[in-house]
Amino acid sequence: MNATNKVGVHDLPIDLQYIKEDLITTDTINQLDIADGLKELLISKNITLNMLLDTPVSELAKTLGIDNYIASVIRYAARKVVMDQYGGDRVSRKLNIRM
Numbered sequence: 001m002n003a004t005n006k007v008g009v010h011d012l013p014i015d016l017q018y019i020k021e022d023l024i025t026t027d028t029i030n031q032l033d034i035a036d037g038l039k040e041l042l043i044s045k046n047i048t049l050n051m052l053l054d055t056p057v058s059e060l061a062k063t064l065g066i067d068n069y070i071a072s073v074i075r076y077a078a079r080k081v082v083m084d085q086y087g088g089d090r091v092s093r094k095l096n097i098r099m
Helices: 011-030 036-044 049-054 057-064 068-086 088-095
Strands: none
Touching: 011 036, 011 049, 036 068, 049 068, 057 068
């Protein structure tokens, strides 16, 4: 084996961290109560839960090539996942979420 085929010791943890983040993002997106095609779209565009919560609906719609109504449905589903996972009122007040 020559030196060009070796993986550096410092490269592996970073690669594993990216894989872990991708798996967490994919798992979270798959928890959304939306159509599978929309989930696939979000995953293909590398959209995270934080992006869904922080991005204005109109910008999200433009980024994904969908209309504002569908973007608002996705945003609502993301907020619901956060509320369900991390606890009702405390999270809704912190994130200014109105269901």
